[in-house]
Each structure stands twice: as structure tokens, then as C-alpha cells.
Amino acid sequence: MEIIFATHNPNKTKEIKSQLGSNFSVKSLSEIGFTDEIQETETTLIGNAFLKVRAIYKATGKNCFADDTGLEVEVLDGAPGVYSARYAGEACNPEDNIDKLLNALKEKSNRKAQFRTVVALILDGKEYSFEGVCKGEILEQRRGKEGFGYDPIFKPNGYDRSFAQMTIEEKTEISHRGLAVKKLVEFLLN
Numbered sequence: 677m678e679i680i681f682a683t684h685n686p687n688k689t690k691e692i693k694s695q696l697g698s699n700f701s702v703k704s705l706s707e708i709g710f711t712d713e714i715q716e717t718e719t720t721l722i723g724n725a726f727l728k729v730r731a732i733y734k735a736t737g738k739n740c741f742a743d744d745t746g747l748e749v750e751v752l753d754g755a756p757g758v759y760s761a762r763y764a765g766e767a768c769n770p771e772d773n774i775d776k777l778l779n780a781l782k783e784k785s786n787r788k789a790q791f792r793t794v795v796a797l798i799l800d801g802k803e804y805s806f807e808g809v810c811k812g813e814i815l816e817q818r819r820g821k822e823g824f825g826y827d828p829i830f831k832p833n834g835y836d837r838s839f840a841q842m843t844i845e846e847k848t849e850i851s852h853r854g855l856a857v858k859k860l861v862e863f864l865l866n
């Protein structure tokens with residue numbers, strides 16, 4: 677089955693292709709030549725996920741899914757949450773976001789956090805959603821070179837390595853997006 681993944685992010689596309697395997701032909705927005713930027717203007721993860729997937733469905737008429745992820749830090753009342761990509765400002769990069777978060781947690785003993793992903797799917801015109809959560813903690817400094825975004829400072833519970841010290845396969849097995857996509861795959865295969 678061909679399905680469009682509403683993202684321009686090559687790291688996410690790589691993760692999801694490795695998970696969906698040969699059952700699906702996943703095409704990212706870059707791969708279908710969709711270059712428009714979709715502004716994420718909603719205030720919730722589910723709102724943004726549906727905003728993206730509806731825009732792509734309207735443009736292509738094809739089955740598609742979109743994800744939206746937030747890093748929710750307990751002591752910061754769930755921030756940066758839906759604003760994780762722009763935590764350090766509109767023109768910031770992942771390194772700026774990490775620096776800002778490490779700074780906000782300086783001398784804080786509660787470092788509990790979770791990644792939450794919502795996947796929105798439009799299949800034959802009908803809408804569905806799936807959620808995945810990965811609980812862990814924010815490290816005091818960066819560890820590892822793999823992955824993207826906040827991976828170097830997020831250590832999932834039960835592991836002594838950050839996401840950036842794991843292979844894609846290891847991360848996908850336990851990650852927020854991996855769990856949400858697993859639910860998506862089970863749904864699509866049934």
C-alpha cells in the first residue's frame with residue numbers, strides 16, 4: 677500500500693520506513709515533490725497533526741498520515757510540549773533548544789520528562805489518531821551523536837543511554853513515535 681507521510685524531516689522518514697518495512701511504500705513530502713510549508717498553528721499535538729494531514733489529503737487525495745511530537749517536562753508544567761521545535765525562538769536550531777532546556781533545569785532535581793507523539797491518519801477519507809508516550813528523564817549534559825532534536829539529552833526509563841546513543845532500531849522499539857506508529861501499523865494491517 678502506498679501512503680504519504682506528511683513530513684519533510686529525513687530522520688523521521690528513515691525511522692518510519694525502517695518500522696513499516698516492505699508492507700508499505702512510504703513517501704515523504706520531499707519524495708512526492710510537495711514543497712509548501714505547513715504552518716503548525718494549533719495549540720495541541722493532535723490539532724497540529726490533523727492540520728498537517730488534512731492539508732496533504734486536500735492537496736493529493738491520497739492516504740496519508742502526519743505526526744506531531746512534544747517533549748513534556750514535569751517541573752516545567754509540560755513545557756516545551758507542543759512548542760518543542762520553537763522552544764528557543766522561531767529561528768532556533770536543535771542545539772539552541774537543548775541549551776535553553778538544560779538552562780531551565782539547572783539545579784533542578786526533578787528531571788522527569790516524556791515524549792508524546794500523536795499520529796493522525798486519513799484513510800479512504802476517514803480520520804483516525806494514535807498516541808505513543810515514552811517516559812524518561814533529561815540528562816545534565818549531551819550524550820551520543822545519533823538521532824535528532826532532543827535525543828542527546830533524553831534518557832528513557834530503564835536504560836542507561838540517551839536516545840542519541842541508540843541505533844534507530846533500538847530507539848524505534850521504545851520511542852513515543854515508534855509506539856504510535858506501531859498502533860498505526862496494527863490498524864492498517866487489520
Ligand code: IMP
Pocket residue numbers: 743744745746747760761762770823824825826827839851853
Ligand atoms: P515535531 O513537531 O513532531 O516535528 O517535533 C517537535 C520537536 O520535537 C522538534 O524540535 C523535534 O526536534 C523534537 N522531536 C520530535 N521527535 C523527536 C525525537 O524522537 N527525539 C528528539 N526530539 C524529537
